[in-house]
Amino acid sequence: MFVCFLFCFFKVSDITKHRKTTALEGLLLFLLEKSANLLKICLDTNSVNCCTKGVKIGILTVEEDDVAGVTSQPTVINMAIILEEAIVLEDIKDLPSAFAYLFGLLYAFNMEYLKELKYTFEVIMDLGGTCSARVQSLKSKLC
Numbered sequence: 016m017f018v019c020f021l022f023c024f025f026k027v028s029d030i031t032k033h034r035k036t037t038a039l040e041g042l043l044l045f046l047l048e049k050s051a052n053l054l055k056i057c058l059d060t061n062s063v064n065c066c067t068k069g070v071k072i073g074i075l076t077v078e079e080d081d082v083a084g085v086t087s088q089p090t091v092i093n094m095a096i097i098l099e100e101a102i103v104l105e106d107i108k109d110l111p112s113a114f115a116y117l118f119g120l121l122y123a124f125n126m127e128y129l130k131e132l133k134y135t136f137e138v139i140m141d142l143g144g145t146c147s148a149r150v151q152s153l154k155s156k157l158c
Contacts, residue, residue: 032111035110040110042135042139043132043135047134048132053072054074056075058077058080063075070100072126075094075097077092077094079091094107094113095113096113096116096117133147
């Protein structure tokens with residue numbers, strides 16, 4: 016019955032996008048890393064400079080400021096990639112695409128990833144070498 020509700024509420028493509036987004040957000044939680052170091056949320060009424068200040072590497076989600084509190088889900092207006100406190104790419108359609116662009120830019124610019132998020136980067140980049148204990152635990156739980 017719950018699955019039927021989901022299919023009635025979301026389109027099939029929305030369910031896939033929602034699952035990918037939840038998996039990426041959950042990855043940070045499962046690996047006990049602070050998502051605030053990578054995922055930034057800003058309201059459309061806030062200054063973008065305020066949201067990007069002090070961010071070396073990040074994904075910025077600009078949400079609509081719902082002052083009436085009518086909707087339960089925030090409306091995402093824009094997603095952007097932040098490198099060295101500057102927005103380098105914007106108008107990204109969803110979080111999985113933003114992650115892909117971020118990793119492409121890090122590779123292209125030969126930038127080092129954040130040390131505070133080393134387990135997340137280790138899982139996503141999966142260079143095939145030996146894994147840390149935390150990442151190995153995740154892999155064994157997924158198999």
